[in-house]
Amino acid sequence: MxxxxxxxxxxxxxxxxxxxxxxxxxxxxxxxxxxxxxxxxxxxxxxxxxPSRYVKKNQLATAAGIDHDYNFIAGIERGLDKVDRLMEESSIGAVERSTKMPGRNSNFEKRMQEAGVVVDRAPAGMSRERNNHTRMANIKSKKSKHLIWTVEWIFEDERRQLGELSENVALSEAYRCLVKQPPHPSKKRKLDPEVPATSSNQQSDQQDPTAEPKDVQLKSEPTEQSGPLQHSGAPSETRALPPEEGSTRSYDLSRQPGKPYFYLVKPHTSSDRRVLAPLTADAQLSTCLQNRVVLEFPTIQILSTPPESLPPTFQLEFDYLEQARKEQVELEQLLASVKPPPDGMPIDGDVKPETGTTSVADLDDKKILEVLRRDLGTRF
Structure with missing residues (x-):
């Protein structure tokens, strides 16, 4: 016992x-x-x-306590993601997308065709598609109708920032409005995350009468280098958060030395480097986007180096097209140097072609070249 x-x-x-x-x-x-x-x-x-059950204090700082808290927060995130997916798949998401992206026969698409811009649509639900707020300006006068583009700005430190820019505004003017954004607060003074940083923007707009605050609106996109930003319902309001702990980098854009150079990022390239097309700083956005292809909205790279001395991680559009043209010429020469086998010769050396079938000699070289081009999918 x-x-x-x-x-x-x-x-x-x-x-x-x-x-x-x-x-x-x-x-x-x-x-x-x-x-x-x-x-x-x-x-x-x-x-x-x-999750609301009482837990003793000595059980909080344990592996099980941390695991419980993590699972609780992860469950909330999964629930929010599930709701977003259901809204996108349901009729609510379809109505929002149809309102956001008008049809091809609408005035919006007609204005896009008049501007000479080819827009490649991203799949529904992707982040780039959700961040695209390009629209027609809400102006009653038909003569004053213009597009307000969503623009992605990329700086030399690979920090990305989303903004809204009128097609009638020059890039230099947009950059001046960009550098007027207030820098992150210093360590001595911390901002409340719930207080919108709009007072400094209004003060800077009063000092510069040439600025167009209604057409140039900027908001930061959270990346690995920069801290997150919270946005309200209006796209013109930007709420700043204090920098991440341990971060020593300052993002005061007004301290960037040298003259900025603007480049349009070319999408859908086979190069391992970022392909850039130089833009004129004093040109309007509508002029810069003529006969161009953009993925949902334009992406503009800001560098301090001219096109003649780009870093090795970038490539000019002219050099990219020239390299693609040379590769195409080499392919055509290679195909032209290949001679078909003589008539009656077996294709594999053992089996002769059956009667009534087309031999290799009967094929047209131009047709072979056309099929190879189609398979390779080379675009110029």
């Missing part, structure tokens, strides 16, 4: 084996899955841990 274990040390269901598992909901100890199922039926337990 002394060797027999106590009932409290055995499974609470079968009382035969030592327990191996603990119920997350009521902490009942069981030895196997069948016993756990019987426990759920008897006690009407759902087996889910109550």
């Amino acid at each position: 002394a060797d027999q274990p106590l009932l409290s040390a055995l499974c609470s269901i079968c009382n035969n084996n030592p327990p191996k598992y603990r119920c997350p909901g009521c902490a009942a100890r069981t030895c196997s899955l069948p016993c756990y199922k019987r426990h759920q039926q008897r006690a009407q337990c759902d087996g889910k841990r109550d």
